[in-house]
Amino acid sequence: MRIVVCVKQVPDVAELRIDEVTHSLVRAGVPSILNPFDEFAVEEALRIRERNEGTVTVITMGPPQAREALVRCLAMGADRAILLTDSAFAAADTYATAKTLALALQKLEFDLVICGMKAIDGETCQVGPELAELLDIPHISYIKKVEINSSANTVLAERLTEEGYEQVRSTLPCLLTATKALNVPRMPTLIQQLTAKQKPIETWSTASIGAERKDVGLTGSRTQVLKVYTPELRSQGVIVTTEDLRGVVAQVIKLLEKEGTA
Amino acid sequence: MSSETGRGVWVVGEQKADQLKSVTFELITAGRRIADALKQELTLVLIGHNLEHLTGALADYAPDKILLIDGEDTKSFIPEIYADSLGSLVLERRPNAVLFAATYSGRDIASRLAAKLGLGLAADCTDLLVDEKGRFVQVRPAFGGNLMATIFQPSARPQLATLRPGMIKGGKAQTKKTPMIEKLQPQPRPTKWSKVILKTVREVAEESGNLDEADVVVGVGRGLGSKENLRSVNHLASLLDAAIGGSRGVVDAGWLPHNQQIGLTGRAISPKIYFALGISGAIQHLVGVRTAKQIIAINKDPDAPIFKVATFGIVGDLFTVLPPLIKELETRKPTAQTGT
Numbered sequence: 175m176r177i178v179v180c181v182k183q184v185p186d187v188a189e190l191r192i193d194e195v196t197h198s199l200v201r202a203g204v205p206s207i208l209n210p211f212d213e214f215a216v217e218e219a220l221r222i223r224e225r226n227e228g229t230v231t232v233i234t235m236g237p238p239q240a241r242e243a244l245v246r247c248l249a250m251g252a253d254r255a256i257l258l259t260d261s262a263f264a265a266a267d268t269y270a271t272a273k274t275l276a277l278a279l280q281k282l283e284f285d286l287v288i289c290g291m292k293a294i295d296g297e298t299c300q301v302g303p304e305l306a307e308l309l310d311i312p313h314i315s316y317i318k319k320v321e322i323n324s325s326a327n328t329v330l331a332e333r334l335t336e337e338g339y340e341q342v343r344s345t346l347p348c349l350l351t352a353t354k355a356l357n358v359p360r361m362p363t364l365i366q367q368l369t370a371k372q373k374p375i376e377t378w379s380t381a382s383i384g385a386e387r388k389d390v391g392l393t394g395s396r397t398q399v400l401k402v403y404t405p406e407l408r409s410q411g412v413i414v415t416t417e418d419l420r421g422v423v424a425q426v427i428k429l430l431e432k433e434g435t436a
Numbered sequence: 437m438s439s440e441t442g443r444g445v446w447v448v449g450e451q452k453a454d455q456l457k458s459v460t461f462e463l464i465t466a467g468r469r470i471a472d473a474l475k476q477e478l479t480l481v482l483i484g485h486n487l488e489h490l491t492g493a494l495a496d497y498a499p500d501k502i503l504l505i506d507g508e509d510t511k512s513f514i515p516e517i518y519a520d521s522l523g524s525l526v527l528e529r530r531p532n533a534v535l536f537a538a539t540y541s542g543r544d545i546a547s548r549l550a551a552k553l554g555l556g557l558a559a560d561c562t563d564l565l566v567d568e569k570g571r572f573v574q575v576r577p578a579f580g581g582n583l584m585a586t587i588f589q590p591s592a593r594p595q596l597a598t599l600r601p602g603m604i605k606g607g608k609a610q611t612k613k614t615p616m617i618e619k620l621q622p623q624p625r626p627t628k629w630s631k632v633i634l635k636t637v638r639e640v641a642e643e644s645g646n647l648d649e650a651d652v653v654v655g656v657g658r659g660l661g662s663k664e665n666l667r668s669v670n671h672l673a674s675l676l677d678a679a680i681g682g683s684r685g686v687v688d689a690g691w692l693p694h695n696q697q698i699g700l701t702g703r704a705i706s707p708k709i710y711f712a713l714g715i716s717g718a719i720q721h722l723v724g725v726r727t728a729k730q731i732i733a734i735n736k737d738p739d740a741p742i743f744k745v746a747t748f749g750i751v752g753d754l755f756t757v758l759p760p761l762i763k764e765l766e767t768r769k770p771t772a773q774t775g776t
Binding site: 180185187188190192199210211237255259267268269272283294295296297298299302303304305306307308309310312313314315316318330335336337338339340341342343344345348353354381395396397398399400401402403405408410411412413414415416419420422423425426427429430433434435436 | 444468484494513515516519522539542543544546547548550552554555556557558559573577578579580581582583584585586587588589590591592628629630631632633634635637639640646647648649651652676693694697700701702704708709711718719720723726729730731732738743744745746747748749750751752753756757760761763764766
């Protein structure tokens with residue numbers, strides 16, 4: 175089973191703050207991490223490899239420091255790591271990102287591709303299915319369980335829906351997108367982390383994947399950001415105790431009525 | 437496709453259990469607004485099997501046209517076939533914009549369509565509008581809702597966007613219209629690969645609403661104490677036709693299924709009322725309820741961060757407040773017995 179996992183380095187969104195004076199996003203001092211959904215994807219790839227043999231290749235597109243995310247994947251146990259880095263790749267939207275990844279993946283051989291369902295910074299859930307379309311393979315998104323049948327060359331997965339899940343079977347090659355329900359990722363030991371730092375990371379550029387500059391990064395993007403602003407902060411409302419319980423209940427009912435929900 | 441080509445606004449609706457989902461009406465309302473501003477026609481697209489009976493309810497919402505992609509091959513949700521069928525129609529008729537719901541299925545179809553045709557796609561938008569320059573633009577949150585971005589797709593047509601459910605109120609049109617209905621066959625299944633849905637499992641209680649659709653969501657945190665205490669929460673939810681969601685802690689403890697987790701590693705929701713019961717309000721949870729209209733919080737800890745964002749905060753024990761609230765709602769809810 176040749177598995178490729180696409181990962182992304184992201185700012186730890188939970189650490190982001192809005193400056194109360196300037197109303198701008200404070201990025202300074204916010205650590206970069208491996209996107210949590212990609213961690214589920216890497217963990218699942220490693221488990222599939224443990225059950226079915228094979229290789230796990232991790233690939234990311236990003237600035238040179240994104241190699242840290244790959245080191246984390248190597249420490250978890252990935253076999254091979256590829257960093258797609260080139261100034262031409264910068265400011266890519268989901269289409270340009272999927273296009274770049276697709277060109278890179280066409281240089282690799284794979285049976286299974288796994289992506290996190292979304293990155294916690296962009297939060298689009300789009301790159302996985304877009305990549306599958308560009309590779310002309312089926313995909314199963316939002317999976318919570320997966321099983322490979324190597325002899326039949328199929329994958330059986332449970333895909334989250336609004337009210338539960340559906341069980342889907344697809345032929346391989348196939349692309350999956352991982353949710354938190356899939357697993358609890360392993361924590362690499364200190365020794366594994368140190369050893370991972372010594373492992374090679376391949377660096378690929380626009381030329382390595384046979385891309386033209388017009389296909390990638392900002393010029394390959396179809397969307398343009400016209401304006402970025404911080405949303406109005408929620409203001410604090412009324413806080414009460416339960417001393418006047420009847421009054422409290424009446425106020426809750428009033429609010430429900432105001433919104434037409436009671 | 438250049439910016440000069442493309443006419444018409446299409447919205448791709450969703451149905452479930454033989455009914456149109458409320459997000460379909462929200463999409464029609466959003467689409468109507470854009471179509472009117474651009475002086476173009478509004479088309480509703482439905483994809484599935486035996487769809488014709490759904491169109492009866494639509495005259496009040498007045499799309500100009502309804503396209504039904506209707507056949508055996510679109511009976512179950514295979515996004516590849518949905519996107520393929522929609523894609524060939526888009527190429528043939530060249531609309532200016534196509535809008536989808538930001539749901540598990542809507543995002544799948546939209547993504548595959550965007551990649552297939554080399555188009556842009558604005559994800560999970562909280563607003564869709566025509567700006568002062570007459571351009572259709574999309575507003576979306578990023579970085580856990582810390583930032584809002586206005587997106588425009590300058591050259592590729594149609595512009596594509598997914599709309600987060602609950603953001604735009606779906607309303608009837610001012611004048612009724614009998615839309616023109618056209619029925620089309622889906623594209624055949626590819627021979628290169630095969631994909632089948634073997635079974636569909638419902639985990640959310642039958643009486644409990646859908647997190648995307650419900651006007652009221654009751655969210656529970658570890659402050660609930662135990663899984664058994666969900667019973668009174670379920671009761672409250674059923675009285676309000678509410679959906680139930682929870683914090684990461686509650687889901688990790690196995691009290692609720694994973695698709696009911698609200699927050700950074702779960703879902704973002706936009707109900708009219710969000711009840712935060714025993715939820716402390718960690719930032720990881722709050723990013724999932726930023727677009728809720730009103731937040732009613734009950735928590736023992738007066739310093740819980742949830743009180744910083746609550747419209748109405750009650751400092752106290754959950755089980756002191758719930759019984760009288762439930763009782764009051766029960767007396768107000770008309771039952772079959774009293775409905776003479």
